[in-house]
Amino acid sequence: MPAIFPRWTNNIPIAIGLLAPLVGAGLIFVVWYWFSPSYTDVGYRPEQPVPYSHKLHAGDMGIDCRYCHNTVERAAHAAIPPTQTCMNCHEQVKTESLRLRKVRESYKTGEPIEWVRVHQLPDYAYFNHSPHVAAGVGCATCHGRVDKMEVVEMDQPLSMGWCLDCHRNPEPNLRPLDQVTNMNWDPTQEAYDPKRDPARKRQVNPPLHCSGCHR
Amino acid sequence: MARVRTTWAAMAALLTVMGCRGNRSNEPPVHLQQNMDFQERGEAQERNDFFADGRVMRPPVPGTIAVGYLKEDDHLWRGRLPNGALADELPAGIELSAALLDRGQERYNIYCQPCHGETGHGNGPATRRGGGFAVAPANFHQQKFLPVTLGYFFDVASNGKGSMKGYKAQIPVEDRWAIAAWVRTLQVTGEASVDELPEQAQNQRPRRIQ
Numbered sequence: 001m002p003a004i005f006p007r008w009t010n011n012i013p014i015a016i017g018l019l020a021p022l023v024g025a026g027l028i029f030v031v032w033y034w035f036s037p038s039y040t041d042v043g044y045r046p047e048q049p050v051p052y053s054h055k056l057h058a059g060d061m062g063i064d065c066r067y068c069h070n071t072v073e074r075a076a077h078a079a080i081p082p083t084q085t086c087m088n089c090h091e092q093v094k095t096e097s098l099r100l101r102k103v104r105e106s107y108k109t110g111e112p113i114e115w116v117r118v119h120q121l122p123d124y125a126y127f128n129h130s131p132h133v134a135a136g137v138g139c140a141t142c143h144g145r146v147d148k149m150e151v152v153e154m155d156q157p158l159s160m161g162w163c164l165d166c167h168r169n170p171e172p173n174l175r176p177l178d179q180v181t182n183m184n185w186d187p188t189q190e191a192y193d194p195k196r197d198p199a200r201k202r203q204v205n206p207p208l209h210c211s212g213c214h215r
Numbered sequence: 216m217a218r219v220r221t222t223w224a225a226m227a228a229l230l231t232v233m234g235c236r237g238n239r240s241n242e243p244p245v246h247l248q249q250n251m252d253f254q255e256r257g258e259a260q261e262r263n264d265f266f267a268d269g270r271v272m273r274p275p276v277p278g279t280i281a282v283g284y285l286k287e288d289d290h291l292w293r294g295r296l297p298n299g300a301l302a303d304e305l306p307a308g309i310e311l312s313a314a315l316l317d318r319g320q321e322r323y324n325i326y327c328q329p330c331h332g333e334t335g336h337g338n339g340p341a342t343r344r345g346g347g348f349a350v351a352p353a354n355f356h357q358q359k360f361l362p363v364t365l366g367y368f369f370d371v372a373s374n375g376k377g378s379m380k381g382y383k384a385q386i387p388v389e390d391r392w393a394i395a396a397w398v399r400t401l402q403v404t405g406e407a408s409v410d411e412l413p414e415q416a417q418n419q420r421p422r423r424i425q
Contacts, residue, residue, distance in 0.1 A: 039236045041244040061340040064325040070385050077259035088380050089330070093345040112270070114262070122246070123254040153239060178321070 037157035045153035046116040050102050059147035065181040076128040083107045118152050126215045135204040136174045140183050147183040167206040294366030301366035309392050319397030322390045335401040350378045356405050368395035
């Protein structure tokens, strides 16, 4: 009686045994590397309606972040400034600039400039800027060196694992409370111990439970 | 064998096209869970076509006042005494203290320094770029500003003056008083020579911009 399966089929279990782990590991790698916000989100730099340069304003001129994002210490949302904030200076400086045409138009008509949002957490994640600023987490820690960006881009993945890395061990990302907006403050160069800072009224205790962020 | 090679080439090409982490892109990030990531709710400063003007954040109905914002205290909110003159004292509840001046200095350096300069000489970084200002920002050390009241600085910080716009939307009221106190401090210490200051203050004197 002839064999039902040809002889080479004897190799199938061995081949599966050898290949399956490789294919599985490959799949895991693909998901880990390309499905992560480190790939999907970091580097997102939408074109804005007005070519506003943070490098010029925050970097070269050294204007504090809070001049424009003035709600960041008191509110959950670090507000995009109203057009009037631009006009505080630009009614005086560069009044004829073509790049500022939309700003002048918006100021005249009262219609907001439609800035494109860069950092967008999923709606099921709660985030509040003010306690982070109050705890001494620097702007640059999450937003990168905005003072060097002509066009703002996402610098960090803002993923859950990334949030938890810091919530589990916040100390390396804390800085003196008066250095929060200082883009040049380099945590690797400064020996700062938040536990010994007399300016801190209390030590940070970031939530690790689910409802801390998913409320 | 040729097919295996094609498969490998296709995979390598795919991975190359997908690129590495941190690639810069104009395209919005891919979100797999659209209905969870973007829920049907209004968030600060978002667009919503439910309203005719597309704004989620509704401007208050004209003539309405939020609870707690009646602003009936003329001294605190407008810097004015009952007789309508600008006050020269801090309003009740705001005490002159080292903490107030520290706060004033910090807030001044955020909101005023870009134009008026760190020392109040009217030569901040914004005036030195883009062709400069048509009308130079005030120099607080000018003779005409020395006798003005504290309430004057508060009033100008709130409502603006000349080509300067008001900052009451940008700076909370207590901080505007702290800034007024700091401007007065700059005036007092600004033009004095270092030797005239007490020893402790000599080291803390604001840095003069060249």
